[in-house]
Amino acid sequence: MQSSTQHTNAGPSRHGRARWSRGQVLAWGGVLLFCLALASLAYYWAGKITTDRLRVSGAQRLNAYAASLENLLDKYDFLPRTLELNKDVIALLKQPDDPALRAAVNVYLERVNQQARSTTIYVVNLKGITQASSNWREKDSFVGDNVSFRPYVRDALQRTPGGFYGVGTTRLEPGYFFAHGIYHDGQMLGVATVKVNIEKLEKTWVQGGDKVMLSDEHGVVFLSSVPSWKYRTLAPLSADVRHRLEKTRQYFSHPLEPLGFAYQPEMDDGTRKVQVPEQAQINGKEGRASGMLMQRRSLAPRNWEFIYLSDLSQARSNAQAAFIFSCVAEGFLVMLFLYVRQRLRATRQRRKAREDLQHAYDNLEIMVAERTYSLRQMTQNLSEEIAVRRQAEQKLQVTQNELFQAGKMAVLGQMSAGITHELNQPLTALRTMSDNAVVLLERGRLEVVKSNLVTISQIVGRMGTITGQLKVFARKSTAPPSAVALQTAIANALFLVERRMDLERVDFRLHMRSPGANALCDSNRLEQVLVNLFNNALDAMADSELRQLTVSVDSAGARVLIRVADSGPGMTEEMRSHLFEPFFTTKPQGQGLGLGLAISEQIVREFGGILRAESAPGGGAQFAIELKVAEQELGHD
Template sequence: MPALRRVLLALAAIALIGVVGALVYGRSFDRGTASLKAASNGRLDLFASVVEGRVRRLEPVPATIQLNPVVVRLLQDPGVAQARPASDYLTRLNAHLGSEAVFVLDVRGTVLASSNARLPDDSRLGEDVAFRPYYLEALAGRATRHFAIGTGGRPGYFVSHPIYDGSRVMGVAVIKIGLAALEQTWGMLGAPALVADANQVVILSSQAPWRYTTMVPLTPDRRVDLHLTRIYGALHLPQFPLRVPLSVDEERQEAKGFISAGDIARQPDPGLPPSPAGYLVLGRSLDGMDWRVLIFTSLASVHQQALLDGVGGAVAAAFLLLLLLYGSQRRRIERQKIVAKQLLEKINAELELEVGRRTQELTDTNVQLRREVAEREQTEKTLRSAQDELVHAGKMAVLGQLAASITHELTQPLGAIRTLSGNAAEFLRRGNAGQAQENLSIMSRLVEQMARIIEPLKSFSRKSVASPEPTDPGRVVEQALFLFQLRLRQDKVSIDNRCPPGRWTVWCDANRLEQVLINLFGNALDAMRESPERRLTIDAAPDTDWLVVHVQDSGKGLSETDLAHLFQPFYTTKASGAGLGLGLVICQDIAAEFGGSLQARNAAGGGAVFSLTIPLWHPAAPAPTPPSP
């Protein structure tokens, strides 16, 4: 019986320690969650203020357009004579406001005047938008606002207001507010986030896979309505990859939810990194916009701190129990001193051993964390080194492909030098020093010609770390074309180079830009090998802070399968043994290092077009910093 009693007491003590540890863990977790929620709510309030300030500040503008007499005269007497001054007024208004477009519709939904009237690809003049909700609501006499993807494929926030002639609606004024500036505000949230509109469709997100997904299932009738109004263009709206149960406080316009670690693990592509304690989801409705901002905050740090607190609470409870046991032993010492002393020493030894073991575990954990941090830093260095080696290997592969043309270019000067040197020796033997000197002068010019051929190859093949600097893209294009001179002549390829030297300056590494262009030119020549007409077109056009270089061939173009897998490693459209499928992957990585991109599509008239986006360099502005690899 005494033994059974001791076992029962020990089990009760262990259970008590476990309960105390669980209670401390729960209290610490709740306190940490509350603190995290308060911090996240503060960031949400700031983000909501920024969004409302950037988008809603232009909402009153459509109501003021009818105050301009030229707009009223246009609606009363539609025609070219009235449309031009109205469009000029809207153009000035749009430039002053910084919006994407301002336009006026008649009662049939036809655009009569537009701020983009002088833009051939987005003039909107004569366009029928009667199916748009902002037109239908305004025609009924109600000002409205909502998100939509415009006819040009660019999303925006549309605000409309009826234009009255007395009590009759005679037209509709509409402003489109761009949302590109909001993409730069995700950093203030410090966590994955999204913005959903009134249809519960994700229209903005820091996570690219979440965009244009539905937070709730759409019924067939609802999908038909969205298709008819074309709010989201021709996009198919898949389901959001995670189930997000939210409890909404309508009075405070706040939402709160939780996503468990199991829900994240069950999804193949949830868009969130794993978290052992799941994610806290907090939401805020934007005043007057029917939009909701959701932020997904990881509870990993809260879980880790609560776990440490729970262990500390369990150790404290164990210590208190041991103190109680010690007191009990002291009372028994009065009856049995020797036995009590031995028992007390044993208990103290066990306590020291337990504390030492726990301390050692914590020490070992800290050492392991430091080791993992060092290994991760070393891994990052190794990856950067491997990337540079891969880029250099790509250069060597291109040089191997150009070996034949380089050999041909050098063969003729070498043959001429051999002949001229023999002639010079003969002239010297005959005493004709003048003719020998002329032959030596010709040999000197041929050596300089060979040096001009070899110098670009030396610069291109040099192994170096990417070092962005102001670069003339036209000069780099000429150097890349120079390496293909023999092949261009043999294949009878005509060149249309619209990227002349000295016109633009971009921020990138010239050597690696040349590697990208050589790869694109080589692929274009391979694609035109069987074409009856061989034309290589290089075009360039600035776009705000970027320069877009288009490389177009006259080949058969790219199939749907090629477009889907073109930038995947080891995928190639060439015959077996003719390529490894890494050239475009390397080129895309190089473009990303500069902060740009590389995309492919088929040209309207046939052939493929590769578009390389490079940041422009402005002398007055600080040099752009490419993203970390």
């Protein structure tokens, strides 16, 4: 009986353990399936996100490449139209048998081609025969060639400006051709053609490692970052298209074989995936290329198309990395779950940490009191230091104002001889005319006396203008910055050195590219800077045969630039590095203290601007004053 009872009790226990094992297996199986599903979802989203980023990046690069190409072509679009302005070109098209005219036009086209940095410029008559060319010195010159078969020449002869990309039949050099009719008195005499090399764009593509192509309206790739793709076609060409290309000799002897890309259906956003064949070379290496994402951008009105290929291997790599990371993270979470059950072992550590925290809290008030006392002492020291610094700044401001005023007085001293001459002449005239007025009044010639008095009034007004300008220049200015008309400030400064410029025979030129420009500054102090720069320029040109002072004003967004350039000997790099240091001067002993540029730089800096020295384009020295544009001018724009 006992044995039977024991057997009965043991049976349910083994059965319960079996049921618990099956439940555990099912639970862990469900967890595993959930983890796999989550990892698969991570794989999908990582690939999609990377593909979307490649799509956005590709679109941005396409826009940048298209903009660079358009900028390059637009720079030369006007050039053919300018040739009809040359009288020798018109004369040659009217008298094609004149060798002197042909030689003159050849030299002119050669010079224009060098200045514009184009490939070739040539002039064609109404029969399509080249009359003159910039490459006339070379053996394979275009002079005498018949280019009437070229589409751009035919379009231009039909009074439609032509544009055409093709491979040259003489040198086999590719380029883009601009063609425009040459007219005189409303009559077409010929065609002006400019060839521009756009192959240099490929170098930037190759250096960037991008896979980009530029194809024409027939799908012929004529620019590519992968050399083996150049002069290949995106799809096989029809017989009619091949016949037209052979007739125009657009790509001359290139066979125009298809690339053999395998295209997948186009997606909603216009992109599609492409498989590149094994024999296609990428970056100079052969082998099987991964699938690529193709993006297109049309270039109207030239009917060209930019194509950008993004390697999708990165998307697959990111998806695989996301899958692996998800699996690792899920494994970590499982391990963390198992570890949580062991957290009871850390109870004693948490209890000890609470005791340490209570001890730290008990000592917190003492620490706060000590820190508060330290901060109070630091605050007091800082207050004393701030008071001392404020006094020093006030003294510095006073000293700077006195230094600015001393600079003005120095400038007035330098101009004293000219000012004395300007005042002596009208004073002499006043004395003579007043004496004459007395004699004429005694004789009763009142009309002549009245005329003399009117002239005397005018002379006195002119003297008042001179002294008033000197008074404005000499007075101290503490006004805050405001809107100052640069044209007026330049005129006022020029008035003070005008006599010296006349005596030294200096040619003055003013280029107001922004006539209504207003700068945020103080007019009196800006005139002081301009007068100092004018006098320095006149001193620099004292021994120069060519004496030319040039002032230009340009606006660039929220900044305005005033440039003062002379035709003197210029500056060395060593001189330029010390120009704005106090007491540095390049003038002979006794002719300058070396404070003018230092004061001027300080004045401009207080306006929030910059004064810097540059090298003039034609030689000599050039100083640039960069100031903020006045807010009222920005609002007006």
